[in-house]
Amino acid sequence: MKGHNDMSLWSIIERLQRRLERQGMSPAAADRAVALAVRHLAGAR
Numbered sequence: 001m002k003g004h005n006d007m008s009l010w011s012i013i014e015r016l017q018r019r020l021e022r023q024g025m026s027p028a029a030a031d032r033a034v035a036l037a038v039r040h041l042a043g044a045r
Helices: 009-022 027-042
Strands: none
Touching: 009 027
């Protein structure tokens, strides 16, 4: 693990995807869920 916390958006997204996968979500489903969440946060409809 890195010596510092990387709080870049990309790092946060990757950690969220890994967490969802550890909780039993398939990689493809985790990708879709994260993409949907990012679009929602960005205000895209």
